[in-house]
Amino acid sequence: MLVPHESATIGGVLLEAAAAFGARPLLVAPPNAARGYDPEGRTITYAQAAQAVQGLMDRYREAGYGAGHRVALLLENRLEHMLHKLAMNALGICCVPVNPDYRPRELAYLIDHAHVDLAVVLQSRQADWQAGAREAAWQPPAVVFEQFDAALPPAPAPATHWTPGAGTPASILYTSGTTGRPKGCVLSHRYELAAGAYYATRGGLVDFRPEGERIYNPLPLFHVNASILSFYAALLTGSCQIQTDRFQPTRWWQEVRDTRATIVHYLGVIVQMLCAQPPSPGDTRHCVRFGMGAGVEPQLHAAFEERFGFPLLELWGMTENVRILVDCHPPRQVGTRAFGRSTPGIEVRVADDAGADVPDGTPGEMLIRHSAEAPRKDFFSGYLDDEAATEAAWRGGWFHTGDVVVRDATGMLHFVERRKNIIRRSGENIAAADVEAWLVTHPDVDMAAVMAVPDEVREEEVLACIVLKPHAAQTLQKPGAEAALLRSLFDHCSQGLAYFKAPGWIWFTGQIPTTGTQKIQKHGIFGAGVDPRTVAGMHDLRAWKKRRQAQG
Known part of the structure; x- marks a missing residue:
């Protein structure tokens, strides 16, 4: 070698x-x-x-x-x-x-x-x-x-x-x-x-x-x-x-x-x-x-x-x-x-939201570095033209992975979930915020909250919870209006997003819970223990998601 x-x-x-x-x-x-x-x-x-x-x-x-x-x-x-x-x-x-x-x-x-x-x-x-x-x-x-x-x-x-x-x-x-x-x-x-x-x-x-x-x-x-x-x-x-x-x-x-x-x-x-x-x-x-x-x-x-x-x-x-x-x-x-496990060249801590170590068996964010002497050695050089994001990821001298893990008594690390607002579909990382930002450019969409739902084949799928603008909500009960709107929303996503980012599930709702500062509270949309795919009014569009063929 x-x-x-x-x-x-x-x-x-x-x-x-x-x-x-x-x-x-x-x-x-x-x-x-x-x-x-x-x-x-x-x-x-x-x-x-x-x-x-x-x-x-x-x-x-x-x-x-x-x-x-x-x-x-x-x-x-x-x-x-x-x-x-x-x-x-x-x-x-x-x-x-x-x-x-x-x-x-x-x-x-x-x-x-x-x-x-x-x-x-x-x-x-x-x-x-x-x-x-x-x-x-x-x-x-x-x-x-x-x-x-x-x-x-x-x-x-x-x-x-x-x-x-x-x-x-x-x-x-x-x-x-x-x-x-x-x-x-x-x-x-x-x-x-x-x-x-x-x-x-x-x-x-x-x-x-x-x-x-x-x-x-x-x-x-x-x-x-x-x-x-x-x-x-x-x-x-x-x-x-x-x-x-x-x-x-x-x-x-x-x-x-x-x-x-x-x-x-x-x-x-x-x-x-x-x-x-x-x-x-x-x-x-x-x-x-x-x-x-x-x-x-x-x-x-x-x-x-x-x-x-x-x-x-x-x-x-x-x-x-x-x-x-x-x-x-x-x-x-x-x-x-x-x-x-943590190993020379990749030191690992499991920490809570305040950055303090959590006991073994307790979920926490995985923080990593090369070593105390050279934390960033052999890591990426940084985010292009975004020093603020780079330094935020490295706060406290440890890289914050955004992954929640549990360390057991033997030191073995077990993956739990992604802390970041990321959907993992067939190996592709999809930023929910990217899909939300594009959805709200549709003329009928007032607000959108995008999240991951389980998928038996592709690990996770994209779910979009959508609040319609008043004019669109009023016409939704007309014959054929809902099917036409779903197609319009899906086609809009397909025009602006890679095919795998388009919602595989869409759900219309009258409101999305927010904080006093208008931050969306996604955990409050369906409640604990509920599989969103089983909720009344949920639309399954997964069959519409197709990779485009190259032209020529």
């Missing part, structure tokens, strides 16, 4: 890896005849990756892109996403991955907030990008990915150097905030390499063998899990990342078998969908040694392991710090939402 020095950079480590592991595979796309690219699959070795990255570096540098620039990538889960990222990082360029499900207003926000200098966009996503760019104040040049070699626009302001350091921004990843628009998490070269090294050295059942592992990761490359956590663990250990285009339960096992995967990454929704597939003699015909993920339902944990023959290792991590905690040392606590 390569052990990156604290001053190491991504470009330098790639060259070391290519020299050490040259003929080994680094990136693999599994075969998929229905896919528009690489239908027969594709393998890129370490040596081939280094050569391709050098060619991309030459193109970026010739066009004037280098240290200080930011480049957006809208390449979905193509292997080229990682090649472009490596090339950019080697020159000191910061990569800004784009969620392909963003709607124009969300894209415009990213363009303006990140102030990107260039966008590299799939031809099939060009119309989506252009729609977002039309709503943005900042107008960066864009190049179609398929035409990259022939037509790279020159940098608006040419770079003056191409030498990054360990603290140079490597990525800006957007994560849902609790008060509205997403925050841009700035991640340095050091952060990304440290995350991979930490994963690969957890020990116990997380055992990266000298010959290398084959990590099947179906998660999107605009998230920290696939593009940083698993990828850099692979790069440092001579392993390879198997990057499928998207999780499909009917394809999962075939791709795992075809690619001889030895590690798989999962979310709770993936486990549920795999368990729902009919039992097959092939359930244990694979090479998987362990799964790494989070969110498995406690009642499915042991049953999955028994049926499919490998352990699911529950972990905890977040974009601000993805040096993971993981329950990987026997005896494990299967089915208890356990995810590890």
Whole structure:
């Protein structure tokens, strides 16, 4: 295993890896005849990756892109996403991955907030990008990915150097905030390499063998899990990342078998969908040694392991710090939402609202730091252009995760719930405030309160409680008016929000409880112990939520 020095950079480590592991595979796309690219699959070795990255570096540098620039990538889960990222990082360029499900207003926000200098966009996503760019104040040049070699626009302001350091921004990843628009998490070269090294050295059942592992990761490359956590663990250990285009339960096992995967990454929704597939003699015909993920339902944990023959290792991590905690040392606590203990490099406290430690067995917010001497070491560099939010998250010298946990007498940490106003749907973090802010722009909506409700497949779903304006409330009893209004509200959300953010449930109410300062009291809407999905007048719109297909 390569052990990156604290001053190491991504470009330098790639060259070391290519020299050490040259003929080994680094990136693999599994075969998929229905896919528009690489239908027969594709393998890129370490040596081939280094050569391709050098060619991309030459193109970026010739066009004037280098240290200080930011480049957006809208390449979905193509292997080229990682090649472009490596090339950019080697020159000191910061990569800004784009969620392909963003709607124009969300894209415009990213363009303006990140102030990107260039966008590299799939031809099939060009119309989506252009729609977002039309709503943005900042107008960066864009190049179609398929035409990259022939037509790279020159940098608006040419770079003056191409030498990054360990603290140079490597990525800006957007994560849902609790008060509205997403925050841009700035991640340095050091952060990304440290995350991979930490994963690969957890020990116990997380055992990266000298010959290398084959990590099947179906998660999107605009998230920290696939593009940083698993990828850099692979790069440092001579392993390879198997990057499928998207999780499909009917394809999962075939791709795992075809690619001889030895590690798989999962979310709770993936486990549920795999368990729902009919039992097959092939359930244990694979090479998987362990799964790494989070969110498995406690009642499915042991049953999955028994049926499919490998352990699911529950972990905890977040974009601000993805040096993971993981329950990987026997005896494990299967089915208890356990995810590890405080460990050197990630010190943990469990605190109450006042910041005081709570006794073991008592729920509290998880606060973390690297150490007393260097609390922020190997964490994110900060929220882009938001020092106030960064310092608020670090108040008292500890990072406030917003996650409520319980520590047991053995020191094991168990996840309870998210303290933040966040909905977790199929691995996507959705800020309730973002959905609320868009809902109230509908001409019929006076007030909206958005919250999470349980979902048997996707962990949580979005519920919108809506107070209508008087004119809309008066017409609601007319024949067909309610169905038309529901469609109008859903279409409005689909126009301004990524599909997964749209409400899966809508409930009309005459009032929403508030405090004396007009803050919404969500806990008072339905009362304790009530499943909102069972309340009279609740509308189930989940069947309407569909991912849009790329154009072209």
